[in-house]
Amino acid sequence: MNKSIISTEKAPSAIGTYSQAVKAGNTVYISGQIPLVPETMEMVTESFEAQAERVFQNLQAISEAAGGSLADVVKVTILLSDLKYFGIVNEVMSRYFAEPYPARAAYAVKQLPKDADIEVEAIMVTAE
Secondary structure, three states: OOEEEEOOOOOOOOOOOOOOEEEEOOEEEEEEEOOEOOOOOOEOOOOHHHHHHHHHHHHHHHHHHOOOOHHHEEEEEEEEOOHHHHHHHHHHHHHHOOOOOOEEEEEEOOOOHHHOOEEEEEEEEOOO
């Protein structure tokens, strides 16, 4: 199998034993992104909406580094600190994705890394 590691300075560097993304064939598995600012590795904390924006910006940067775009994403998994944020996630996602939307699952979890309120992972399929 043809497997390669995807990395970009336009998204936060890994804070553990993982890669930003791994491309296997024409499928790209993008690791969960929390609202870290790539340049400072500091958390966005001003609002949930700002956290969600940062997460989707990070996903966008990684998908572009992998040779695609968010339009190539086929599945996202969203982890939330509270399902009360579900409506805001839908609103923010609509700024980054157009129809047909990717498949999606959303879960409320007990805790996320660095006490983030959102983490999103994605699977993308490229033409190559």
